[in-house]
Amino acid sequence: MYQSIVTEIDLGIGIITLNRPERHNAFDDAVIAELSTAIDMMAVDPAVRVLVLSSSGKSFCAGADLNWMKRAAGYSTVENLHDSRALAEMLRRLAQCPKPTVARVQGAAYGGGVGLVACCDVAIGTLDAQFALTEVKLGLIPAVISPHVIAAIGERYARRYMLTAERFSAAEAYRIGLLHELVTDAEALDEAVGEVVDALLNNAPRAMTECKELIAAVAWKPLSPAVIEDTAQRITRLRASAEGREGMNAFLEKRKPNWIAQG
Numbered sequence: 191m192y193q194s195i196v197t198e199i200d201l202g203i204g205i206i207t208l209n210r211p212e213r214h215n216a217f218d219d220a221v222i223a224e225l226s227t228a229i230d231m232m233a234v235d236p237a238v239r240v241l242v243l244s245s246s247g248k249s250f251c252a253g254a255d256l257n258w259m260k261r262a263a264g265y266s267t268v269e270n271l272h273d274s275r276a277l278a279e280m281l282r283r284l285a286q287c288p289k290p291t292v293a294r295v296q297g298a299a300y301g302g303g304v305g306l307v308a309c310c311d312v313a314i315g316t317l318d319a320q321f322a323l324t325e326v327k328l329g330l331i332p333a334v335i336s337p338h339v340i341a342a343i344g345e346r347y348a349r350r351y352m353l354t355a356e357r358f359s360a361a362e363a364y365r366i367g368l369l370h371e372l373v374t375d376a377e378a379l380d381e382a383v384g385e386v387v388d389a390l391l392n393n394a395p396r397a398m399t400e401c402k403e404l405i406a407a408v409a410w411k412p413l414s415p416a417v418i419e420d421t422a423q424r425i426t427r428l429r430a431s432a433e434g435r436e437g438m439n440a441f442l443e444k445r446k447p448n449w450i451a452q453g
């Protein structure tokens with residue numbers, strides 16, 4: 191069904207693998223369309239509780255395919271804008287996916303590759319991963335990825351790395367908050383991703399969706415009466431929900447809640 195990505199669903203885990211290793215998983219309009227479809231399908235598929243974004247080969251993702259970007263430069267303004275919007279929309283779908291998302295990062299993540307990492311809720315990478323926001327080197331800007339990247343690393347580090355286009359190490363990515371965890375090699379990467387996925391699978395599915403919406407609703411907002419009221423409304427709704435009742439009852443009755451496989 192897909193040409194440039196591979197998807198699989200197993201035991202509640204949906205995995206989307208970028209699969210253009212000969213191009214270091216750079217994405218063009220076709221890859222963006224496939225990713226958008228796959229994210230949408232995983233978002234609504236009840237068999238998927240957690241989404242893992244992975245990639246094959248040496249690099250995680252070399253960002254936008256520069257052949258495509260070059261081609262788009264020759265389009266009419268309307269077509270060019272249509273293409274840019276498709277990328278922005280794919281990133282939004284990933285960032286706002288109702289299921290928790292985990293990025294499994296090895297090798298190079300450049301430009302839009304950094305954007306993909308930043309869109310995921312949890313990002314784990316190997317020590318050999320390398321990052322760069324190379325756009326200004328190419329006469330471009332990291333425009334559609336910027337809301338996600340700035341949310342991940344903050345304005346201060348965005349100023350440095352978006353302006354210098356320097357390469358930075360996995361250790362630096364960890365230090366500035368792009369990666370949550372650093373591991374030595376591919377085997378340790380699978381193990382660390384597996385541990386995070388297991389933690390997510392133990393949590394109430396609807397609560398995690400609501401939790402993502404909560405974070406988006408309160409992040410960067412002043413502590414106004416409206417924000418305080420909104421948070422009170424949210425917990426009121428959740429503790430009266432079927433999941434909330436089940437979770438609290440399960441704890442008090444010393445049993446597993448019904449969203450965890452029994453046995």
Ligand code: COA
Nearest residue numbers: 212213214216252253254255256257298300301302324325
């Ligand atoms: N778009 C299109 N093609 C790309 C690409 C991209 N973003 N990134 C890599 N490729 C292609 C290369 O042009 C090369 O093609 P060729 O075999 O036809 O010559 C092939 O992938 C292998 O790349 P190469 O540079 O030889 O591999 P490497 O292992 O030395 O380096 C990277 C890998 C990813 C570090 C390097 O290719 C790179 O810096 N790519 C540009 C990434 C970038 O700046 N992305 C942001 C775009 S906004």
